[in-house]
Amino acid sequence: MNVTSGNREIFLSESQPVLVGLIGRGILKSRTPAMHMREGRRLGVPYIYKFLDTDLLEHADLGSIVDHAQFFGFAGLNITFPYKQEILSHLDEVSPDARRIGSVNTVVFKDGKRIGYNTDFSGFAKNVEMGLGDISGNTVLLIGAGGAGLAVAEALAQCKVKKLLIHDSDAQKSESLVSRFASQVALEIADASQLEAAAKEADGIVNATPVGMAKLPGMPISEDYMEKRHFIADIIYFPLETELLRTARKIGCRTLTGEGMAVFQAVKAFELFSGQIPDPDEMSKTFKSFDEISAADAAE
DSSP, X not given: OEEEETTEEEEXXXXXOEEEEEEESSOTTOSHHHHHHHHHHHHTOOEEEEEEETTTOSSOOHHHHHHHHHHTTOSEEEEOTTOTTGGGGGOSEEOHHHHHHTOOSEXXXXXXXXXXXXXXXXXXXXXXXXXXXXXXXXXXXXXXXSHHHHHHHHHHHHTTOSEEEEEOSSHHHHHHHHHHXXXXXXXXXXXXXXXXXXXXXXXXEEEOSSTTBTTBOSOSSOGGGOOTTOEEEEOOOSSSSOHHHHHHHHHTOEEEOSHHHHHHHHHHHHHXXXXXXXXXXXXXXXXHHHHHHHHHHHHO
């Protein structure tokens, strides 16, 4: 309920408070905290979501941050770049999906234990379903074999693509992803060291690297390798229209932004943290409100 004290409106609730945080580097423009907190308010849950940006913390050791969060009563943590694989060594349990993927983006503190989950892969799969439709039987070039790439590979396997071509600037990462998934998923998967040849073979291209983010502008693949027949997907959502997507639209490709993945991973994480079922449409409205604010600022 709401009560008024002086000129301030104070939000009160009988629900157990939920305190969570986001660990990552350069994350202060993330939309995830606002999505969680506004949905908590809508559901009557006192919900506090803190940034734990290691670019700004004096002592940025991942293990220490997790220790302190657990000690001070956090319900859990979201994990983002570059800690989605490193976090595994700091957990007591890992869900079967996250273990298979080898990447965790959500940690729940429960009964004194740290339990890791991956909500990225289900978020990306849902985004593909809603934004691209049926891509089963397609050959897909996946650029980026880090923590996000592992989740996207799992999602594409669930979308029943025929073949995955994996490329990473770090050849060891792409080889590792191929080895991890080769015996676990029912599709053909191969290392793609030559981007041009892989793009020619592919029906679609997915960027799972940080290239294109506001702090790392550019494209992960040359415009010369993209064709109108390709679908182009990006998991980045800041900016929502990356240079890759802008170029792809100019060519005439079908495109998929990172919005759906960002929203649907947050929906599942909210449920894990709070035990409440959130409304994806409401969380999507919060996500979109950032663009409305940016547009208003630009018009002034």
